[in-house]
Amino acid sequence: MTNQPWQVQIKIQRQRAGEKPYVQAFALEVDPDEYVLDAVERIWAFHDRTLTYRHACHHSTCGACGMRVNGREKLTCITTIRSVTQNGGTIRIDPLRNFPVVSDLVVDMGDFFLRMNKSDFNSVAPDNAARLPYEHPKKLETQTEGEPERLVDCIECGLCISACPAANTDKEYVGPAVLAAIHLMYTQNPSQKLINQADDHSGLWRCHSAYECTEVCPSGVDPAWRIMDMRKTVFKDRVKSIIKPRLPEKKDA
Numbered sequence: 001m002t003n004q005p006w007q008v009q010i011k012i013q014r015q016r017a018g019e020k021p022y023v024q025a026f027a028l029e030v031d032p033d034e035y036v037l038d039a040v041e042r043i044w045a046f047h048d049r050t051l052t053y054r055h056a057c058h059h060s061t062c063g064a065c066g067m068r069v070n071g072r073e074k075l076t077c078i079t080t081i082r083s084v085t086q087n088g089g090t091i092r093i094d095p096l097r098n099f100p101v102v103s104d105l106v107v108d109m110g111d112f113f114l115r116m117n118k119s120d121f122n123s124v125a126p127d128n129a130a131r132l133p134y135e136h137p138k139k140l141e142t143q144t145e146g147e148p149e150r151l152v153d154c155i156e157c158g159l160c161i162s163a164c165p166a167a168n169t170d171k172e173y174v175g176p177a178v179l180a181a182i183h184l185m186y187t188q189n190p191s192q193k194l195i196n197q198a199d200d201h202s203g204l205w206r207c208h209s210a211y212e213c214t215e216v217c218p219s220g221v222d223p224a225w226r227i228m229d230m231r232k233t234v235f236k237d238r239v240k241s242i243i244k245p246r247l248p249e250k251k252d253a
């Protein structure tokens with residue numbers, strides 16, 4: 001440890017599928033600059049080998065270690081202990097919301113991945129395609145001419161779905177990540193199929209514009225802005241389809 005160790009209490013929601021959840025507390029000595037995932041791994045290694053959780057890359061690329069930390073969706077591999085508690089404090093860790101719990105901190109993301117596949121989303125976007133579009137407000141705020149563009153690869157972590165109040169109450173809603181993927185695909189390769197997918201009964205009109213998805217997204221995707229931008233496209237498409245039949249037919253010369 002490079003810092004003076006902190007004593008913290010970590011409270012984790014434990015649950016087996018179909019059983020009632022309960023909370024288990026662990027007292028831990030931590031380096032405040034280590035990550036929440038490191039602490040979870042130490043609990044598994046030295047306190048309780050039955051604790052289940054997902055993890056893989058440990059550098060915010062795979063999206064596997066998403067959890068709720070003190071009620072907020074986080075990628076735990078990049079969330080430091082000091083950012084969520086203080087010496088002598090408590091950290092509460094729960095599984096992501098809006099997904100069925102498989103075991104402890106592991107949720108079933110199968111449906112979500114299937115829905116992402118339906119949008120023809122390239123989970124690894126080509127470098128020149130994974131960019132914020134020019135008109136994106138954040139780009140205008142933060143980016144000057146010649147500055148490198150921000151990558152917007154979705155890592156399919158599911159944090160946005162967990163944070164989404166609409167997904168929490170509306171099980172049919174496809175959720176922000178899928179709609180953001182549809183928008184990203186549309187900006188790269190516009191098609192009526194993508195418009196129809198976004199305009200589906202389970203699509204973008206179910207969003208409540210709460211912007212919680214954008215708040216928690218660790219990858220700069222900005223799903224809320226993408227949903228709003230896609231709404232404009234869908235709206236224009238609807239207007240076009242109403243107006244088009246009313247246009248006067250061309251008379252032969």
Ligand code: SF4
Nearest residue numbers: 154155157158160217
């Ligand atoms: S849009 Fe952001 S928060 Fe949602 S799944 Fe993709 S990377 Fe994760």
